Amino acid sequence: MIKLQGVWKEYQIDREITFTALKDITLTIEKGEFIGVVGPSGCGKSTLMYVMGLLDQPTKGSIHVDEKNVTGLGDDKISALRNAFFGFVFQQFNLINKLTVLENILLPSVYASVKLSYDPLEKARDLVDKFGLKGKENSYPNKISGGQQQRVAIARALIMHPECILADEPTGNLDSKTGESILDLLSELNREEKITIVVVTHDAHVAERTRRTIKMVDGQIV
Amino acid sequence: MKYIRYLVFTIKSAFFDFSRSKGRTFLTSLGILIGVMAVVLLMVLGLGLKRYIEQQFESLGSNLMYVMPGSKATITRGGGIVGGIKFDDKDVRTIEKVKSITYIAPGYAKAGSTVEANGKTEIVEIVGSSEQIVPMFNLEVEYGRLMEKKDVQKGGKVIMLSTTVVEKLFDSAEESVGKNVTMENQNFKIIGVIKSKGGGGLGGGGLDDHAYIPFKATYSFNPDKKFYAIYFKAENKDAIPQIKEDVQRLLERRYDKDDFSVLEQKEIMETISSIFSIINTVLVAIAAISLVVGGIGIMNIMYVTVTERIREIGIRRALGAKKSDILAQFLTESVILSLIGGILGLTVSYVIVFFLQSLFPAYIDAQSIILALGVSSAIGIIFGVFPAKKAADLTPMDAIRYE
Numbered sequence: 219m220i221k222l223q224g225v226w227k228e229y230q231i232d233r234e235i236t237f238t239a240l241k242d243i244t245l246t247i248e249k250g251e252f253i254g255v256v257g258p259s260g261c262g263k264s265t266l267m268y269v270m271g272l273l274d275q276p277t278k279g280s281i282h283v284d285e286k287n288v289t290g291l292g293d294d295k296i297s298a299l300r301n302a303f304f305g306f307v308f309q310q311f312n313l314i315n316k317l318t319v320l321e322n323i324l325l326p327s328v329y330a331s332v333k334l335s336y337d338p339l340e341k342a343r344d345l346v347d348k349f350g351l352k353g354k355e356n357s358y359p360n361k362i363s364g365g366q367q368q369r370v371a372i373a374r375a376l377i378m379h380p381e382c383i384l385a386d387e388p389t390g391n392l393d394s395k396t397g398e399s400i401l402d403l404l405s406e407l408n409r410e411e412k413i414t415i416v417v418v419t420h421d422a423h424v425a426e427r428t429r430r431t432i433k434m435v436d437g438q439i440v
Numbered sequence: 441m442k443y444i445r446y447l448v449f450t451i452k453s454a455f456f457d458f459s460r461s462k463g464r465t466f467l468t469s470l471g472i473l474i475g476v477m478a479v480v481l482l483m484v485l486g487l488g489l490k491r492y493i494e495q496q497f498e499s500l501g502s503n504l505m506y507v508m509p510g511s512k513a514t515i516t517r518g519g520g521i522v523g524g525i526k527f528d529d530k531d532v533r534t535i536e537k538v539k540s541i542t543y544i545a546p547g548y549a550k551a552g553s554t555v556e557a558n559g560k561t562e563i564v565e566i567v568g569s570s571e572q573i574v575p576m577f578n579l580e581v582e583y584g585r586l587m588e589k590k591d592v593q594k595g596g597k598v599i600m601l602s603t604t605v606v607e608k609l610f611d612s613a614e615e616s617v618g619k620n621v622t623m624e625n626q627n628f629k630i631i632g633v634i635k636s637k638g639g640g641g642l643g644g645g646g647l648d649d650h651a652y653i654p655f656k657a658t659y660s661f662n663p664d665k666k667f668y669a670i671y672f673k674a675e676n677k678d679a680i681p682q683i684k685e686d687v688q689r690l691l692e693r694r695y696d697k698d699d700f701s702v703l704e705q706k707e708i709m710e711t712i713s714s715i716f717s718i719i720n721t722v723l724v725a726i727a728a729i730s731l732v733v734g735g736i737g738i739m740n741i742m743y744v745t746v747t748e749r750i751r752e753i754g755i756r757r758a759l760g761a762k763k764s765d766i767l768a769q770f771l772t773e774s775v776i777l778s779l780i781g782g783i784l785g786l787t788v789s790y791v792i793v794f795f796l797q798s799l800f801p802a803y804i805d806a807q808s809i810i811l812a813l814g815v816s817s818a819i820g821i822i823f824g825v826f827p828a829k830k831a832a833d834l835t836p837m838d839a840i841r842y843e
Contacts, residue, residue: 273758274837294762301760312755312840316456321449328446329760374759 219414220247220270220382225279227265227437239265240276241437247416249381252408254428255418262437263418264386270416271384272300284381298331305375307404309387311367313359313374320346320355323373330378338377345373349403365396372403382414383407389424401427454773457745458780465777468741471734472781472819473788476812478727480789480804483811486720488802490713495801496646497709499637501578503677504705506547507535507670507687511698525699526666531691535670538686540679543572547669548658555601555651556622557609564605564651566623568658568667576673579652584617584632587652591631595656599628603636604648624661628653680704731815734781735823742774742827753831754839763832770831774824775817782816 227240239262247253247270255263268274270281272288280289283303288296305326306312313322320342327338346355349369351362359367368388375383385404389397405427408415417428425431433440458465509524527546536544548568554561571587573579579586582603591598599621603613610616613633620627637647659665672687674680687702746753753766789804789812796802 268837268840271758273840274835294764297757297760297762297765300758306758308840312751312758314453314752314755316453316460317449321452324445325449325756326759328449329756329762329765331760331762378760 219249219284221245221282222270222276223280223282225269225276225281227262227269227274228277239437240269243279243437243439245432245439247382247414249414250408250412251414251416252405252429253414253416254425254431255416255434256420256422256425256431257434259420261434263420263434265437266434267384267386267416267418271304271306272296294331297329301326301329301331302378303381305372305378305380305383307368307371307375307383307385307388309390311359311364311371311391313367313370315359318356318358319351319362319370322359322370323377326374326378334378341377342373345376349373363396364392365399368392368396368400369403372400372407376407376413380413382416385415385417387419387421388417389419389421397424450769450772451776453769454776457749457773458777464741465780468737468777469781469784471737472731472778472816473734473785475727475731475734476782476785476816477789477792478730479724479815480786480808480812481792482720482723482727483808484789484793484796484802484804486716486723487805488796488800490716490720491801492646493712493716494709496637497705499578499647500705501576501673502705503674503680504576505672505674505680505683505687506703506705506708507531507672507691508701508703509668509699511701525695526664526668527670527700528666531694532670534690534694535672535687538683538690540675540683542673542675543576544670544672545570545572545576546655546667547573547671548655548662548667549669550658550661553623553651555599555605555609555628557616557619560609562605562608562649564601564623564649566658567650567652568655568662569652569671570655573652573671576671577647580635582633582635583614584630586632586634587654592654592656595654595659597626597628597657598631598654599623600632600634600652601630602634602648602650605651606630606633623651626660628657674704731819735778735819738774738778738820739823739827741777742770742824743830745773746770746827746831749831750834750839750842753834754836754842757834757836758840766832767825767828770828771821771824774828775820778816778820778824779813782813785816786812 222243222245225240225243226238229237229239231237243266255266257263269276272281276289280287282288283299288299314325317325323342323345324338327334346352349372351366351369351373354362354366359370362370383404388404389400392400401424404415404417407413417424419425507527509526529546532544532546535541546569550566553564553566555564567573570592571589574586579600587598587600606613606616609621610619616630616633618630620629655667674683684702684704691700691702756766786809793802793804
């Protein structure tokens with residue numbers, strides 16, 4: 219479903235120094251997988267997630283999404299694909315504080331480039347109920363707990379019915395019990411809704427919950 | 441539905457940011473407020489002045505014509521009225537013979553003169569003419585009587601003043617009739633008080649500060665017994681072209697054709713209007729500079745806003761916002777910011793114009809409103825586009841990782 223072929227990512231730090239975050243990554247992710255990407259900090263695992271999630275272009279190599287080469291596509295097409303195909307969950311939750319819980323969940327649908335076959339508002343309300351956020355719809359993100367914020371973020375990732383959820387240290391800012399419940403939620407989505415999930419983590423315990431682990435060191439898969 | 445939600449989210453997000461930094465929003469809008477106010481008020485002032493002058497001319501009645509020194513080209517360029525040749529009684533008698541002229545009167549004018557009575561002084565414009573000036577300028581008597589033929593023939597030291605002037609010199613306008621005033625070191629007896637033509641209040645009294653005296657009475661301070669203009673009235677509008685031609689032909693026997701011009705009131709009004717339009721355009725253009733400065737203020741703040749919200753931009757991009765969506769969001773914000781300034785500027789202008797109305801016919805027309813709102817929106821777009829572009833061009837990953 220997602221295929222990375224000889225992907226390199228280099229950053230120009232100044233005129234002479236370049237930093238290589240990803241070195242010749244070749245990786246295939248099949249539909250329905252639950253993958254953990256592990257490695258020490260600075261090993262390039264987050265960069266891998268961002269490149270895979272089309273948030274950044276690789277310096278070299280190609281990315282295929284659903285058999286289609288997406289490297290070099292224009293920004294509008296990439297944005298549309300990101301909007302429809304991927305859902306993101308971050309360590310910092312990354313909710314927009316000036317929008318309510320419900321509006322945050324709805325936000326991706328506002329950027330949809332095709333007409334949706336369902337009512338996003340109805341779907342958002344369902345997700346609120348399902349994720350135990352009832353009564354918090356009109357609250358602002360900074361007024362709810364970290365665990366609730368991460369649930370809102372997951373609900374937001376689901377509003378567009380994505381094929382794949384990319385999660386960067388989703389439990390990193392949560393206590394272990396809340397973290398556990400978030401991992402339960404992700405497992406359930408993978409198991410029951412067949413959503414492909416890639417979790418980037420440095421926590422071995424989190425990686426244990428996934429079904430396949432990819433280990434990275436110095437920008438390479440080992 | 442989607443677009444409505446899109447718009448609601450964008451506008452809501454803009455207002456959220458404004459309310460979080462109210463002081464900053466106000467100060468930024470203030471630049472536009474002042475700019476819009478300056479432009480609107482100058483436009484209003486220009487229009488009001490033009491209207492005021494038109495009203496003054498209209499109050500003189502229609503079909504009024506003039507002979508003035510200087511060629512038409514120099515007069516319509518706004519110069520040449522002062523200097524050049526002067527006319528005399530012989531010219532009046534020549535023009536008098538032209539068909540379809542109902543009234544004719546010489547026009548000697550001396551501006552900036554003073555009349556004195558009861559120890560009080562008023563500035564007036566001396567108009568030395570004949571009794572025919574009365575029907576020609578539609579002068580109406582309030583108290584006493586109007587100038588008559590016998591006054592003119594005798595060249596008596598008699599004077600007609602408006603109620604506006606008389607009320608400032610005497611306790612009551614009615615009692616002033618028959619009293620003496622001093623003007624140009626001579627005593628003049630008030631024979632009549634004429635009704636106000638209105639206007640004034642702009643530092644000058646307009647037609648109301650005219651002090652009408654018989655032409656012969658000007659001889660003591662006008663030793664060459666000449667005058668600057670000849671006023672006459674056409675029987676009707678259709679007769680004007682023929683009269684113009686005849687007067688032109690007759691006067692050319694005596695003067696060079698570039699030394700004088702035969703004008704109708706419409707032409708003078710158009711000349712003055714065009715001069716005012718030019719002055720006004722220049723003033724509005726100068727005021728528009730403050731709008732540009734206001735726009736730069738908006739640009740500055742939008743750059744700050746973009747920097748403060750890089751992470752938010754990153755989040756939106758991760759969720760699928762296109763570059764154009766981010767561009768639209770920040771442009772909307774700068775347009776709203778600018779429009780707030782525009783609307784406030786218009787409101788303040790309204791209040792000022794309301795108080796100005798007692799002085800002269802000032803009003804804000806639809807054109808000014810559309811212009812003010814249009815220009816402030818345009819400024820929002822022009823000065824918002826660079827910061828918005830900066831926001832849109834951020835790489836989603838760099839933006840979302842920005843600390």
